[in-house]
Amino acid sequence: MNAEMTYKKKPSWLRMPTMGSEEAAKVRSILRKYSLDTVCRQAKCPNLGHCFQRGTATFLILGNRCTRSCRYCAIEHSEGTLDPPDANEPGRIAEASAEMNLRYVVITSVTRDDLRDGGAGHFAGTVEAVRRKIPGVRIEVLTPDFQGSEDALRTIANSEPDVFNHNLETVERLFPDIRPEASYGMSLDVIELYGRLSPSTPRKSGLMLGLGETEKEIIIALKNLRESGVTMLTLGQYLQPSRLHWPVDRYLTPDEFEAWRDEALTMGFVSVASGPLVRSSFHADENFVMGAKKS
């Protein structure tokens, strides 16, 4: 497929006003001060200005190059050897979180298939460092699939994050094209296994829409997520990061996202954030409160 031909013009509802507020500038300077990266910047998230203005950010650990190359992702892929985890990174994230007065911290990472534990130990160390620094803080981890490793998931569970998030991202039929190194079944198994390791921790997942999936396939994916124990859901519009990435099939309207939100709530999800600009950790703090109230 020639991506050039299919680079679709964005509809009005996807145009985010640029936010250059004092708060956003403060977040940027804190991230620079502690040499920290965010998925917000690396994945070209359209909400960066908005979230920075809210004083929030999603920390990206384990470097900014990934061992995988999902066709929708703006994060740089690496064939070569990657740097070992930075032992000081957990402490720096804890310091930055405190300086940003965060009460809800989201930690995510690239996929590190080159590491024996996939980086699970570094994730756990970061959760523990943030919790030591900010007692009572809520922590959400948005993790890779750790190639389905039970040991890696147990390491994460033992650090007791408040929310376990693993994105399914798309429907089963599109996995071979869009997430060639991942597996639909493995992602569902990871979510289910985490529930067995930590039954009281809410599980969250998300789908990008507009990649070429059908409505029937979305319903099946939502059913599979409910069966694997997911209660918190995000649904957002896929945006093509560059002409070399998987093309947008179509832009869903805000009304369609609203309809999917209603559909998901009738399927038993307790917290559903659904909208063109919704991303995994968009207003994650509010979604957590919504989910906690209903569970």
Ligand code: SF4
């Ligand atoms: S595994 Fe994650 S970070 Fe890596 S390419 Fe895929 S979506 Fe991007």
